[in-house]
Amino acid sequence: MATRQSSSPSALSSPWMRPAPLRLAVHLALAALAPLAAPAASWAQSASAGDIAFAISPSPLDVALGQFGVAAKVTVAASPELTRGVMTQGLSGRYTAEQGLAQLLAGTGLQAVANANGEGYRLRRAPQNAPGVSTLAPVTVLGQADSAVTEGSGSYTSRFVTIGKGLQTLKEIPQSVTVVTRQRMDDQNANTLDEVLANATGMTLYRSPMGGSYVYSRGFRVDSYQFDGVNRAFYYPQADSFTSNTVILDRVEIIRGATGLMQGAGSPSAAVNLVRKRPLAENQVQMLASGGSWNNYRADIDATGPLNESGTLRARGVASYNDREYFYDGADSRSGVLYGALSYDLGPATTLTGGVSYEELRSTPFFHGLPHYSNGDDIGLKRSTSLGQDWNRWNGKQTSVFAELAHRFNKDWSLRLTGTSTQESNDSKYAFTEGAVNPQTGLGPMLYAGLFDLSTHNKALNLDVDGAFEALGRKHSVSFGASINELTSKNDFALNRLNRAVNVWNPDHHVPEPSDDWMRENAYRSAATVVKMKQTGVYGVGRFSLADPLTLVAGARVSWYENTSRYRDSGEQYSDPYKDNGVVTPYGGLIYAFNPQWSGYVSYAQIFEPQNSLDASGKVLDPIVGKNYEVGIKGELLDGRVNTSVALFRIDQKNRAQQDLVGNCTVGDICYLSSGKVRSQGLDAEISGEVAPGWQLFAGYTFNTLKFLDDTTVTTTNFGRTVTPKHILRLWSDYRLPGNLSAWSLGAGVNYQTGSYTETRGVKVSQGSYAVWNARVGYQINKHWSAALNVNNIFDKTYYQTIGAPGWGSFYGDPRNATLTVRGTF
Structure with a gap:
C-alpha cells in the first residue's frame, strides 16, 4: 500500500483539453489582450538620510546598478528580463539613495520598489501614464503580504521562506532548507514537480511502476506535502499516481529531515511546500510557447493585475496546455491546467484570498518498466523499447479550492486561517510485464493487466498565529496554531494474468x-x-x-491520527483500523550568530508514522518514531543575494514492524514486534543565489550512508535498495554576459550520483555512477520578448533513471533532447 493520496478516475473529456494548435493560439491571444484595470496605488518611502556622491557614466543598466549598489551600500534586485539590453544615462552628483536610484532609472521604463522589510529595492516596469499626464519616477513601496515571493526576483535564492511556520530567513531555521525559485524553474524548464525535485539537493526519484514517482530524501520516502503551508494527505492503493504542474507555483520550499512539528505524521525524510502564485498589484501578462524533442509542445498564459482603481481587488488567471510524446514507443500525453485567484483587501491589515485550480491528464503510458536477465545483468535493450499496449490509458483530474484570511493586528502579530478542498481522480487500464529474462532461452516475461478506478477527497483547515514580544529586555517570537485534515478515498482495482509470453526484443503492442x-x-x-x-x-x-548572538528554538506538536478501511460493497473491515492519540513530537535547536552573515546551529526534530501491524496479544504496534539530529553552519552573503549551508545529520528510526517468529499470535497467523531500527547519516552542502554580477548559481551536494541497527536480516524495507546513493551532486548555473553582449545568457549544469542497486531474493540489479550534463542559451530579443534553447543530456548518456527488480521496474533516463522556448512579458 502506498500513502501519497489520490482521487477518483476520469478521462480527459473536456473539449478545451484537445484544441487544435490554431484554436489554442487564438484563445491564448484573446486572453492576453483582455483589459486589466489601473495599477494599485503606492506609497512613497522616506528618503535615506545623507547624500551620497555618485559618478556613474552612461552604461548598460545591469552594470550601472552594480556600481550604484556599491556606492549607496544597498541591494537593488532586478530580473535579467528587465535589464537586458537597457541603457542608462548614468548618474553624477550627490543624491540620497532614493533620489539617485530614481535619476538612474529615468527614461528606462523601470522604477524601484522598496522591499517590505525595509532593506534594499527591486525593479519593476513603471506604470504607463494616461495621455497628457506626466509624473515623476518615484521610489515606491509595493504592499505585499508575502515577502518570500520569488517571482520577478531573477534570483536562484530567497531571503525568506514560509515552510518553517511563520515568515523566516533560512538562517532562522535550524535544519537544511532548499528553495527552488520561479527563475530556476523557468531556466531549467522544470514544468512538473518531479522535475523540480529531481534537481534539488539530496532528492532522488524512484519511478513508480504504476504512474507517478516515489521521492526519497536521506534514504526515506517523502510523504509530507503542503500547499501554501497547509498539509495535504495522500493515499493510493497501488504505487503512486500523484503529479503536479509548476506553472501555478511561485516557488517550492523543502526542509530535509524530520518535520513532525509542521505536519504530525510522516517519515523523517523531508517536507515539500508548494507555494502558489498570488495576484499582483500591477498589471502583468506573461506568455510562453515551446517546442521540443519527441513532439513536445507547450503553451502558457499568465495574467494578473488590479480590478479596481484603488487596487484593493486583484486577480490572477493561468492557463497551460501540453501535448507530447516520449522517447519510448507508443506513449503520449495531453495535460492542461487552469488556475484562478482573487485577493481582496478588506481593510489596511486584512486580506481575503481565494482560488481554484484544475489539472487534467489524458495519456497512453508505459508502466512497470523493463526487465533484466535473471542473474541481474543488463539486457541492453534499446531506450525506445516499450512493453506497453496501444490500449493503455492513464486519465487523471485534480480540482483544488482554497480560501485564506490573513490579518495583521500590528507590526508584531498576525493571523492566517486557511481552508482547502481537493478532489483527485485516476482512471487507468494497462498491460504490463513481469518476469526476468533467461539468459539462455530469452524467455521469462509474461503479460499482465491492471485496472484502477480511484477517487479521493481531501479537506483541510489550518490556523497559524505568529507574533513577537519583549521579555527580560529582549525581543522573542512565537508561532502557534491548529490543523485538521480529513481524507476519504474510494478505490477499485483488479490485476489479471493474460497468459501470454512477451518477446522483449520484438514486443507486440496490439494484443487484444x-x-x-x-x-x-x-x-x-x-x-x-x-x-x-x-x-x-x-x-x-x-x-x-538568550543573548545577542544566541537564540533558542523550542516547540512541539500534539497529534491525533486515525485510519479505517472497509470494502465498498459489504462495509466489512478491509484491514485493521488503527489510531494514535496525543502523540507528542518535540522540536528544538540553538542558533549562534558568529556575525551578521554567518551562524551555526544544532537541532533535534522528531516525527511519528502510524502502523497497523498487530503484536502477539492483538494490540496495534506503537507508531514508528524518527529522530533527526543536525549540526550545521549557514551563511547569508552579499546582502542576502546568496545563501549557503553545510550540515551534518543523523536520523534514527525505530519501532519498525518485524515478524514475531516466537510469540503465539492471538489474532491471525502472523504477528509482529516493534523492534526494527535503521540509521541514515551524512552531510548536506548547498549554495544558491547571485555569486557575482549576472551569475546565478545553485549547487547542492549530499553524502549519505544507510544501515540497519537491529534485525539486519529483515528485508521488508526500502533499505533493500539504494534509492539514496552515497554521493549526489545537483549543479546548475546561468551567467548573463556583460556589456554589449548582455542580451545573451549561458547556462549549464550536471546531475551526478554514485552507483545504485536493488536486491530481490538474493539477486542484485545495479548500475555504476553516472553524470547527466545539461545546457541553456538565452537571448533577450527586446524588453518584451526572449528566447531560450535548452539541451538536456548533451552527451547522450545511457543510464537507468530507476533500477527495479530483475523481472520488472527499470526505466531508462531521457536521451539527449532539446526544447526551444519563447517568452513574452507585458
Whole structure:
C-alpha cells in the first residue's frame, strides 16, 4: 500500500483539453489582450538620510546598478528580463539613495520598489501614464503580504521562506532548507514537480511502476506535502499516481529531515511546500510557447493585475496546455491546467484570498518498466523499447479550492486561517510485464493487466498565529496554531494474468484489449475499498533570544491520527483500523550568530508514522518514531543575494514492524514486534543565489550512508535498495554576459550520483555512477520578448533513471533532447 493520496478516475473529456494548435493560439491571444484595470496605488518611502556622491557614466543598466549598489551600500534586485539590453544615462552628483536610484532609472521604463522589510529595492516596469499626464519616477513601496515571493526576483535564492511556520530567513531555521525559485524553474524548464525535485539537493526519484514517482530524501520516502503551508494527505492503493504542474507555483520550499512539528505524521525524510502564485498589484501578462524533442509542445498564459482603481481587488488567471510524446514507443500525453485567484483587501491589515485550480491528464503510458536477465545483468535493450499496449490509458483530474484570511493586528502579530478542498481522480487500464529474462532461452516475461478506478477527497483547515514580544529586555517570537485534515478515498482495482509470453526484443503492442468486466471477474487480486484518514493537531514553537548572538528554538506538536478501511460493497473491515492519540513530537535547536552573515546551529526534530501491524496479544504496534539530529553552519552573503549551508545529520528510526517468529499470535497467523531500527547519516552542502554580477548559481551536494541497527536480516524495507546513493551532486548555473553582449545568457549544469542497486531474493540489479550534463542559451530579443534553447543530456548518456527488480521496474533516463522556448512579458 502506498500513502501519497489520490482521487477518483476520469478521462480527459473536456473539449478545451484537445484544441487544435490554431484554436489554442487564438484563445491564448484573446486572453492576453483582455483589459486589466489601473495599477494599485503606492506609497512613497522616506528618503535615506545623507547624500551620497555618485559618478556613474552612461552604461548598460545591469552594470550601472552594480556600481550604484556599491556606492549607496544597498541591494537593488532586478530580473535579467528587465535589464537586458537597457541603457542608462548614468548618474553624477550627490543624491540620497532614493533620489539617485530614481535619476538612474529615468527614461528606462523601470522604477524601484522598496522591499517590505525595509532593506534594499527591486525593479519593476513603471506604470504607463494616461495621455497628457506626466509624473515623476518615484521610489515606491509595493504592499505585499508575502515577502518570500520569488517571482520577478531573477534570483536562484530567497531571503525568506514560509515552510518553517511563520515568515523566516533560512538562517532562522535550524535544519537544511532548499528553495527552488520561479527563475530556476523557468531556466531549467522544470514544468512538473518531479522535475523540480529531481534537481534539488539530496532528492532522488524512484519511478513508480504504476504512474507517478516515489521521492526519497536521506534514504526515506517523502510523504509530507503542503500547499501554501497547509498539509495535504495522500493515499493510493497501488504505487503512486500523484503529479503536479509548476506553472501555478511561485516557488517550492523543502526542509530535509524530520518535520513532525509542521505536519504530525510522516517519515523523517523531508517536507515539500508548494507555494502558489498570488495576484499582483500591477498589471502583468506573461506568455510562453515551446517546442521540443519527441513532439513536445507547450503553451502558457499568465495574467494578473488590479480590478479596481484603488487596487484593493486583484486577480490572477493561468492557463497551460501540453501535448507530447516520449522517447519510448507508443506513449503520449495531453495535460492542461487552469488556475484562478482573487485577493481582496478588506481593510489596511486584512486580506481575503481565494482560488481554484484544475489539472487534467489524458495519456497512453508505459508502466512497470523493463526487465533484466535473471542473474541481474543488463539486457541492453534499446531506450525506445516499450512493453506497453496501444490500449493503455492513464486519465487523471485534480480540482483544488482554497480560501485564506490573513490579518495583521500590528507590526508584531498576525493571523492566517486557511481552508482547502481537493478532489483527485485516476482512471487507468494497462498491460504490463513481469518476469526476468533467461539468459539462455530469452524467455521469462509474461503479460499482465491492471485496472484502477480511484477517487479521493481531501479537506483541510489550518490556523497559524505568529507574533513577537519583549521579555527580560529582549525581543522573542512565537508561532502557534491548529490543523485538521480529513481524507476519504474510494478505490477499485483488479490485476489479471493474460497468459501470454512477451518477446522483449520484438514486443507486440496490439494484443487484444480485455474488457473491464472480464478483468474484474477474472482477477487474481482485486479490491473495492473505502479508506478514511483523519489527523488533527495543535502546535507551538518559540524563538527566544538568550543573548545577542544566541537564540533558542523550542516547540512541539500534539497529534491525533486515525485510519479505517472497509470494502465498498459489504462495509466489512478491509484491514485493521488503527489510531494514535496525543502523540507528542518535540522540536528544538540553538542558533549562534558568529556575525551578521554567518551562524551555526544544532537541532533535534522528531516525527511519528502510524502502523497497523498487530503484536502477539492483538494490540496495534506503537507508531514508528524518527529522530533527526543536525549540526550545521549557514551563511547569508552579499546582502542576502546568496545563501549557503553545510550540515551534518543523523536520523534514527525505530519501532519498525518485524515478524514475531516466537510469540503465539492471538489474532491471525502472523504477528509482529516493534523492534526494527535503521540509521541514515551524512552531510548536506548547498549554495544558491547571485555569486557575482549576472551569475546565478545553485549547487547542492549530499553524502549519505544507510544501515540497519537491529534485525539486519529483515528485508521488508526500502533499505533493500539504494534509492539514496552515497554521493549526489545537483549543479546548475546561468551567467548573463556583460556589456554589449548582455542580451545573451549561458547556462549549464550536471546531475551526478554514485552507483545504485536493488536486491530481490538474493539477486542484485545495479548500475555504476553516472553524470547527466545539461545546457541553456538565452537571448533577450527586446524588453518584451526572449528566447531560450535548452539541451538536456548533451552527451547522450545511457543510464537507468530507476533500477527495479530483475523481472520488472527499470526505466531508462531521457536521451539527449532539446526544447526551444519563447517568452513574452507585458
